[in-house]
Amino acid sequence: MIAPRKIKLEAKKKRNENYEFRIYLKENADEQELDEQFYRLHKELFTGYDCSRCRNCCKMYHGSIPETDLARDAEHMGLTEEQFIEKYLVEDDRENGYQTKNIPCDFLKSDGNCQLGDCRPESCKKYPYTDQPDRWSSLYSVLDIIEICPVAFEIYERLKKEYGWRYRN
Ligand code: SF4
């Protein structure tokens, strides 16, 4: 598995290759079978992987907080909703909610854990989405994710092997 700090560089080297493989999958993969392959590799590769030693997903993105989470998150942090917003968040028009003021996410602790604990957003819990359905329709976002997440990068590499696909440039 690639070290988290090297992922940007390694993914950049493979950007054209990864884009070509996306086209291959789009044209050749069976949607259901592809979901099953992603799911199986996700389970296999995340088992035993310690995300607290990576946290690229918290270091390289703003945290995205839906409006519906505000009351619960504010209570978790011992703040009123207004205080919580003022201290940590700015409005995010695209998502119809809020995002943290900073990158890395303001809720990332120095030990790699999230200050929001179990209250962290669903989007964080599901990241990198490689065990979620509709991977065939989401292959563009997979290309972005493999530039952040070492496990997703490795899943994509394993998929190339499973399909017997090789890059010819
Ligand atoms: S989900 Fe991926 S990017 Fe996030 S901490 Fe785990 S390995 Fe790193």
Ligand code: SF4
């Ligand atoms: S809210 Fe928590 S899990 Fe989500 S990006 Fe921020 S630190 Fe990471």
